Amino acid sequence: MAHTTYAATRIRGLSVRDIRFPTSLEADGSDAIHPDPDYSCAYVIIYTDTDFKGHGLAFTIGRGNELVVAAVKSLAKVVVGKKLRPIFENFAGTWRELTSESQMRWVGPEKGVLHLAVAAIVNALWDLWARIEHKPLWKLLVDMEPETLVSTIDFRYMEDVLTREEALQMLREMQTGKNNREERMINRGFPAYITSAGWLGYSQEKIERLLKGFISQGWRHFKIKVGQDLEDDKRRCKIVRDVIGEERTLMVDANQKWSVKEAVDWMKELAPYKPRWIEEPTSPDDILGHATIAEALRPLGIKVATGEMCQNRVVFKQLLQAKAIDYCQIDACRLGGVNEVLAVYLMAKKFNVPVCPHAGGVGLCEMVQHLQMWDYICVSGTTKDRIIEYVDHLQEHFKHPRKVVSCHYLAPKIAGYSVEMWEESLMKYEYPYGSEWKKLFSCGKYQDPEASPPPWIEHRTKGKIVYR
Numbered sequence: 001m002a003h004t005t006y007a008a009t010r011i012r013g014l015s016v017r018d019i020r021f022p023t024s025l026e027a028d029g030s031d032a033i034h035p036d037p038d039y040s041c042a043y044v045i046i047y048t049d050t051d052f053k054g055h056g057l058a059f060t061i062g063r064g065n066e067l068v069v070a071a072v073k074s075l076a077k078v079v080v081g082k083k084l085r086p087i088f089e090n091f092a093g094t095w096r097e098l099t100s101e102s103q104m105r106w107v108g109p110e111k112g113v114l115h116l117a118v119a120a121i122v123n124a125l126w127d128l129w130a131r132i133e134h135k136p137l138w139k140l141l142v143d144m145e146p147e148t149l150v151s152t153i154d155f156r157y158m159e160d161v162l163t164r165e166e167a168l169q170m171l172r173e174m175q176t177g178k179n180n181r182e183e184r185m186i187n188r189g190f191p192a193y194i195t196s197a198g199w200l201g202y203s204q205e206k207i208e209r210l211l212k213g214f215i216s217q218g219w220r221h222f223k224i225k226v227g228q229d230l231e232d233d234k235r236r237c238k239i240v241r242d243v244i245g246e247e248r249t250l251m252v253d254a255n256q257k258w259s260v261k262e263a264v265d266w267m268k269e270l271a272p273y274k275p276r277w278i279e280e281p282t283s284p285d286d287i288l289g290h291a292t293i294a295e296a297l298r299p300l301g302i303k304v305a306t307g308e309m310c311q312n313r314v315v316f317k318q319l320l321q322a323k324a325i326d327y328c329q330i331d332a333c334r335l336g337g338v339n340e341v342l343a344v345y346l347m348a349k350k351f352n353v354p355v356c357p358h359a360g361g362v363g364l365c366e367m368v369q370h371l372q373m374w375d376y377i378c379v380s381g382t383t384k385d386r387i388i389e390y391v392d393h394l395q396e397h398f399k400h401p402r403k404v405v406s407c408h409y410l411a412p413k414i415a416g417y418s419v420e421m422w423e424e425s426l427m428k429y430e431y432p433y434g435s436e437w438k439k440l441f442s443c444g445k446y447q448d449p450e451a452s453p454p455p456w457i458e459h460r461t462k463g464k465i466v467y468r
């Protein structure tokens with residue numbers, strides 16, 4: 001690799017912005033637990049003392065995005081001022097510095113707001129590295145020597161199932177045939193399924209109309225939301241089955257709505273509609289609960305998928321150890337960025353569980369395509385049982401959005417991790433001062449957070465503390 005290109009480069013600063021889109025107005029993205037998501041992200045730019053910048057983000061669904069922004073600001077000192085060489089040559093170490101910052105880790109560790117913030121920064125670092133090497137991220141990963149790739153992973157807490165040596169071995173074994181697989185990605189791309197017709201807040205008429213449109217575009221795999229009302233789910237599953245026919249695939253997603261027994265009972269009722277998987281049937285932390293559900297549903301031919309809220313590689317490790325998942329749904333920024341995602345792909349390979357990434361949101365489609373292509377070329381070597389989620393929202397805000405043709409993600413050609421957004425979009429949707437938000441406040445669709453006093457008692461400084 002062209003290490004010399006960044007040998008002397010230093011990170012001179014980092015900016016983070018609170019970007020939100022008012023998607024709840026149309027119920028886009030709605031599910032049984034999140035009826036009104038406003039797709040958002042903490043958007044990070046890493047500035048160097050050269051012209052190279054790195055862009056990264058972490059997806060959230062509105063309120064709380066400011067917490068991720070604040071956590072990014074608190075973590076920025078870990079990378080700002082550093083040279084790129086020590087960062088990238090010891091990326092596992094840098095990643096550990098971010099995830100284990102000696103005091104901040106208390107408000108994690110490796111989970112929740114703090115881990116999302118780590119992801120936004122780490123994703124920006126990878127974007128920067130790929131740009132410096134003039135390669136799309138997938139190609140940067142594919143061209144890495146196995147030793148270099150493995151050097152980016154922090155194996156702590158996972159060595160009991162996958163050692164560094166085993167990971168190296170796995171990657172070395174897959175070196176043969178890499179060129180053919182890379183060609184296949186370039187010529188054909190990676191298969192996708194679509195979620196855009198299945199949001200819970202959509203009317204029957206809208207679901208049918210959207211499905212018919214997607215079928216005419218050639219889509220064969222569809223995911224819909226379930227979990228709010230059993231009778232309503234049966235009705236919606238029936239509509240979808242009637243429209244898509246027996247030969248196309250249906251997946252259902254409950255977004256953690258149920259307890260374990262409820263999940264099993266509910267899914268038995270939906271079994272006649274032949275869903276391939278039930279996604280997030282219960283709490284993302286309930287490893288053994290997932291195992292129980294998976295075991296109960298196996299005879300019905302229904303698989304269990306989860307991962308979009310699986311907080312780190314340790315929980316994935318246990319889900320895999322406990323045979324609790326049939327599909328592993330990595331999320332590009334719920335895990336702590338690319339380094340940890342690579343670790344989970346390698347563990348999934350060891351347990352022979354296919355990875356089907358969670359996407360949609362803001363920028364997730366853009367990111368996961370790179371990861372899944374690397375997996376195909378360098379780790380799993382197959383597309384069997386593997387498919388990337390696709391949602392046709394918000395792509396217009398990205399400079400180089402994903403391209404999906406004939407239901408396949410095409411291999412990105414532009415250097416980086418594909419998450420750079422247009423400055424105009426950032427200006428419009430920065431919360432709460434962006435021009436679109438000002439419009440939404442003035443027409444009364446949203447409440448301006450600054451228009452009324454905060455609901456907490458303020459400490460005012462200026463020499464003394466006043467409790468109102």
Ligand SMILES: C[C@H](O)[C@@H](O)[C@@H](O)[C@H](O)C(=O)O
Pocket residue numbers: 028029030031034037061195253255308358359360361389
């Ligand atoms: C609130 C969000 O739209 C979720 O419903 C979404 O990420 C979903 O779980 C999915 O699998 O796409």
Ligand SMILES: [Mg+2]
Pocket residue numbers: 253255279280308358
């Ligand atoms: Mg989901």
